[in-house]
Amino acid sequence: MSAEPPAEPPRPAPARGLLVFGVLFAVVILVAAVVGAAVALRGADASSSGGEVSAGKLAVGHCVDGLRESDDVAALPVLPCERPHEGEVFAIVVLPAGPYPGAEKLGLQARQECLAQFEDYAPSSVADDKVELFYLHPTELSWTAGDRGVTCVATDPTTKRTGSLKG
Helix, strand or coil, X not given: CCCCCCCCCCCXXXXXXXXXXXXXXXXXXXXXHHHHHHHHHHHHHHHHHCCEEXXXXXXXXXXXXXXXXXXXXXXXXXXXXXXXXXXXXXXXXXXXXXXXXXXXXXXXXXXXXXHHHHHHHCHHHCCCCCCEEEEECCCHHHHHCCCCXXXXXXXXXXXXXXXXXXX
């Protein structure tokens, strides 16, 4: 009897299925990243050129419309300040933590904070009788959820303005 060396075990086939899956997965991730970036850039552009922005996402320098439509503002149209607008956001103030002070006291505190900020933002407009201050402040419900932000807006209640009040 002759002894033959044992046969070599068969070599595993290349994992082509795994390779194809990896390539497809990478393509899907790349497409998702491109689409996500496009949506994010488009959303950022909307906040300064005509999109509607939630009250909590307004920023200093935004010019807005829709202030006269409701006392309960959840979102406002933001547009370029060169176009006629009802108001301009000039400050965002964060109030200190603590128990809800009540609507009246909160309104007084918001007004004081906004007035102080307006003097820094638009000193040349402080004496303008046509400019009034409007502020968005937390409700009791949003206060209990941690909202302490006051959005200060300069308005002209008689007409829409063009241009910024800053300076």
